[in-house]
Amino acid sequence: MANPLFKRIPRELKTDFSKYVALFLFIVLVISFCSGFIVAGQSMRQAFDESFDKYTVEDGHFVTAMPVDADTYCDVTIHNLFYKDRITENDHSIRIYENRDAVNNLCIMEGENADDDDEIVIDRLYAANNSLKIGDKIKLEDKELTICGLAAFSDYTSLFKNNNDMMFDAKCFTVATVTDKTFESIGSAGLKFCYAWTNNDKSLSENEITSLSEALMKDLIANGAIITDFVPREFNQAIMFTGDDMGSDQLMIQWLLYIVVVVLAFIFAVTIRSTIEQESSAIGTLRASGYTKAEMFVHYLTLPMIVMLTAALVGNILGYTVMKNFVKGIYYNSYSLPTFETVWSTEAFVKTTIIPCVIIIAINVVVLLKALSLSPLQLLRREFSKKKNKKAVKLPDLKFISRFRLRVILQNISAYLTMFAGIFFAGVLLMFGMMFPPLLNNYKDEVSHSKIADYQYILKAPYEVENESVEKYCVTSLTTKNGEEITIYGVEDDSSYVKNTDFEKNGIYLSEGFCEKYKLEKSDSITLYNDYENKEYTFKVNAQYSYPPALSVFMSIDTFREMFEVSDSEYSGYFSNEKLDIPNTMIATLITEHDLSVVATQLETSLGMVFSLFAGFAIIVYIIVMYLLAKIIIERNAYSISMLKILGFADMDISK
Secondary structure, rough: OOEEEEEEEHHHHOOOOOHHHHHHHHHHHHHHHHHHHHHHHHHHHHHHHHHHHHHHOOOOOEEEEEOOOOOEEEEEEEEEEEEEEEEOOOOOOEEEEEEOOOOEEEEEEEEOOOOOOOOEEEEEHHHHOOOOOOOOOOEEOOOEEEEEEEEEEOOOOOOOOOOOOOOOOOOOOEEEEHHHHHHHEEEEOEEEEEEEEEOOOOOHHHHHHHHHHHHHHHHHHHOOOOEEEEEHHHHHHHHHHEEEOOOHHHHHHHHHHHHHHHHHHHHHHHHHHHHHHOOOHHHHHHHHHHHHHHHHHHHHHHHHHHHHHHHHHHHHHHHHHHHHHHHHHHHHOOOOOOOOOOOHHHHHHHHHHHHHHHHHHHHHHHHHHHOOOOHEEEEEOOOOOOOOOOOOOOOOOOHHHHHHHHHHHOOOOHHHHHHHHHHHHHHHHHHHHHHHHEEEEHHHHHHHHOOOOOEEEEEEOOOOOOOOOOEEEEEEEEOOOOOOOEEEEEEEEOOOOOOOOOOHHHHHHHHHHHHHOOOOOOOOEEEEEEEEOOOEEEEEEEEEEEEOOOEEEEEEHHHHHHOOOOOOOOOOEEEEEOOOOHHHEEEEEEEOOHHHHHHHHHHHHHHHHHHHHHHHHHHHHHHHHHHHHHHHHHHHHHHHHHHHHHHHOOOOHHHH
């Protein structure tokens, strides 16, 4: 025979409909948010991993000063991958390749491949960031090309122009493909003799791949090749940065989920406890009439489980549809990824549904078992503790309404603590979501005001220029104990660019950010490492220099040359406020204000939606927590509120 208590469940749901709807929405929101992130992330990760074989991604590439024979070296196959760098009419950089069919193939996302001589295929993400679409024109010097396709380039999932750039730039840099005839017609200026290689043996271990790359370099040099760049795939940021970065956000989302689940579990506990207290007389009567603890336990656990499991189902459906598509948009807004198919993730289901449900059910079971362990007589008398009641806390001599308010807080301390935790958590998320845009804007302003020079050249080899305003400098990089890169500058005494320094008096300067991050004060020392040469260098904090763009150390150029054992005539590049006439083949890196602020610009473009999502999520959590716990507190104090009304207090006073 069915338990007649089950007939009360629809009535209980109707009575506390708003409370259960709020709990339902809370669970749906949390599970859909986290499930969508994890499912989309894992689906993207699988598509990224599969792209290496699907699109025949290179195992590395090298650039030479002159063409070499594209023969087979060291059990690898060499592919011609020449390109030309051009500047568009809006001063953006575009790297043009010939159509590909053997290596680093394209995933055409929209349109088609370039078949006619006036057509061009460009990167999809660059097009989205610059509001370009199929049919638009791109003008290269005196030639105008029509965009016929938008693609994901398998060797440029992150749009790094140079492998040693601080950040990729999907706003002002793109790669493109054209027909062979068009490639020849745009001239030879900026032509790079680039070759990609693929390993013939696909079963090599990481160590064997590294050894093969080293053998290839030696073989090329032995055959007379002048190599200007050599990048194995594992060191190619344009290929590997996306994979290295992808997945770190999932850990953050999991922590977010479990923090919210803990808050949610306490809300459930307070809710169940409140229900038991409100219906204690009815429970005591039923127990005295012969109903067992097990029957009462099942009855009071049924409705929360129905709400929770239904919400979990709806949350997963929304996670695999609406939220998954939203998160997919975030990934596509950051990286130039190929198309992907949604992958059913058992891990995501366990982490976002099974574990939270188990935690909440466990909390419910513990609270119910404790509440139903009371005898029928204790329930009838509303004695909710087996221990002898303690005397009420003596309150100070305050006004009646203040004493009443304080008494309500003390009697509902668990609910208020849960409310505090929920509001605090929502506040942190809201602050996190809202502070990001102004933080990036402030960073860009700081970079603009503190840049060393308008143009900072790093040369491949010394190259003299005829310009009196330029200033030579030396630069290298070392790492901290935890692997963070620190830039070391050697600059002229009385430098016109690194201003307000006195190296004779203060010796070595450390950037303020460096000192703040590693909690260094004046006279403290820090050891940095050169991993390639297995050397250590110790720097003492003599003074600080304001340079927000990077963690840096500044010293006189003579001290630099002595410390790093280089000749007195050696230098790394130039500081200049004018663009210098230096051949591209001699420039390793050119750093401008755009390069220094590209990190903030790209983060703003890529993660703007993420932080808006956090802010919206925080506001919804705040509202639901406030509503649920305020409603519970009012219900638990309904009798006291009634007494206040009888005593003549107005609704406004009671609301306060």
